[in-house]
Amino acid sequence: MMFFMILNLLPVDIYLPAVLLIANDLNTSVDNVQLGIFFYLISMGIGQLFLGSLSDKYGRKPIALISLLIYIAASILATVATNLETLIASRLIQGIGACGCAVTALAVVRDLFNEAESAKIYSILNGAQSIVPALAPLLGGFISIQFGWRYCFGLLVVLGIVTFIFSKAKMTETNTHVLTSNCNEKQADSNSCSEQVKARSKPQSKSFWTITSDPRFIPNAIASMAAMAFIVQYVVKSPVLLIDNLGLTPTEFSLVFGSNAFLIMFAAFCATKLISRTSAKVTCYIGLALMILSSAMFFVIPNPDTLTQYLVFLSIGSFGFSFSLGSSIGMALAPFPECAGKASSVLGFLQFTITSIVGIVVGYFFPSGALSLAITVPAFAMLSIVFALINKPAQPA
Structure with a gap:
């Protein structure tokens, strides 16, 4: 699952240092190239609705x-792109491949662990993902300078193939409904299937509306x-704030x-400890409060004057x-x-597609510095808190 989560972020981070090179090579603007990040994330969210x-x-x-396989094919297309349209198309397809990996990782964890354990595992996977922004920009910058930006996507092809071979050989099925169905087909007259597996493997029948209307889902999803x-x-604003402004x-x-990515890895480790000492709910609310504080700082100073100032604001948010x-x-x-797959898909759609669309719209009206971050993050955080207060689950009689 760590491999899947790493492949999930690599297409975003590995080509950040090469944005200017890509823009010059394809005769377009840096802003147009950066749009590929949003299109990638949007397709990730939409694809999850089906794949989950x-x-x-x-x-x-x-x-x-x-x-x-979709991820590998899209990465190959990106390596041969000769114009912006082909590159954007490859990013859209690549997002669909990546989302299948992401939704699988989330669903597998939910298959195997309860709520408290899942929260810890997701924090660990988040920490593993942070290896990507820690190393990918350095690696992408080196590859782009030494060999050209197309080799960044060539690396994704290789990693995708390696992950496919490894997963084909080592990954085991965790969907108990599928396991029991297969068992029943092969051993219809036998009692070798575990009764516990049978009990857990009721076919899912919940609709998207049922999932999104659950009072426990919406506040946490937001x-x-x-x-x-x-x-x-x-990710989107860092090149502007650090390279253009500073x-x-x-x-x-x-x-x-990369240093901030290592900070996120450390924070993810701290999150698992905090969940063990308190609860996932308390840990989540502390995180929302810290992001609101960081956003308030960026709202007051959307274009930090010094690197130290920027790092302080960013560290709190991280x-x-x-x-x-x-x-x-x-x-x-x-x-x-x-129905962990379907629930994961709804969550992924909200996380990637809706968040990216809101980011594009807010960024269009508030393009200065980190203003879009300072507006969107606290808006979602406050909305989550409001829904948690007004949409409490009914208490059992």
Whole structure:
């Protein structure tokens, strides 16, 4: 699952240092190239709506393997792109492949662990993902300078193939409905299938509306959207704030970007400890409060004057991101053990597609510095808190 989550972020981070090179090579603007990030995330969210349900029906492993093949094909297309349109198309297709990996990872964790354990595992996966922004920009910058930006996508092809081979050989199915169905087909007259597996494997029948209307889902889903909004806006705005405004070189930018990723990894480790000592809910609310504080700082000073100022604002938000993301995902998916794939797909759609669309719109009206981050993140965080207060689950009689 760590491999899947790493492949999920690599297409975003590995080509950040090469944005200017890509723009010059394809005779377009840097802003147009950066739009590829949003299109990638949007397609990730939309694709999950379909792939999550399919993983409930056909199993986690088949959907993961098909998604990896799509990911590999899209990466190949990106390596041969000669214009912006082809590059954007490859990013859209690549997002669909990546989302299959992401929804599989979320669903597998929910298949295997309860709410408290899931929150910890999601935090660990979040920490593993942080390896990508820590190393990918440095690696992408080196590859782009030494060999050309197309080789960044060539690396994704290789990693996709390796992950496919590894998953084909080692990944086991965790969807108990599929496991029991297969067992019943092969051993219809035998009692070798576990009674526990049979009990857990009732076919899912919940609709998207049933999932989104669950009072336990929406507040936590929106909290995860706040965390995702923070990290997406941070990724998109960092080159402008650090390279254009503060004058950092691409290498210096990669070092700063990578150091914050290691901070997120440390914060994710702290989140697992905090969940153990308190609860996922408390950890999530602390994270939301930290992100609101960071956003308020960026709202007052959307274009930090010094690198130290920028890092202070960002560090507070990064801890908030790590505290809120894993805990909110665990709580959002907890009510849906029988349809973890579909619930994960709804969550992914909200996290990636809706958050990205809101980010594009807010960024259009508030283009200055980090204003879009300062507006979208607290808006989602406050909305999560409001829904938690007015949409409490009914207490049992």
